[in-house]
Amino acid sequence: MSMDPWTLVAIIGMAVATYACRGGGYWLFRQTNPTPLMRSVLGFIPGTLFVSYVAPALVTGGWQPVAGAAATLAIMIATGSLLGAVLGGTAAAWLVYALQ
Template structure:
């Protein structure tokens, strides 16, 4: 099944993503942006993920904090993305079981 609105969203995402990959090369090898703009683009992913995590876990209230802490700790200790994701899911499950999330 392929819905028209979903296809449109996918094509929009695909177009801007290809522009970032290929257009970035085509433009930035000729024009060097000001250092601030360059640093700004380079720093965007971290804050983007922070904003996302803050919004997702603030919906849980204070129970969001131990869940984020579990993920960060598991990632630091194990170095494995899979283990960190499972730790977060397990923490939410435990918090729901205790009735605080």
């Protein structure tokens, strides 16, 4: 159970930097009086943010993530089950991985 003091300081630095993002974004927003335009932009954040996660992985990852994402989408649209979609999509990616 050893704890090196500098390691602890580095971890605390990471924790502070992370909370500055988690809490700081909203803290700044709370200080402002958001305009209708800002609210409109915020409404688009969830979708575009997740698209921005997924798109580069699909472009550079080859067939494995593409097949997995296609299966995930199909199952999610058909059944609405998040767990089913994630497991089915991962199984599809695994199948491609096994065949390669």
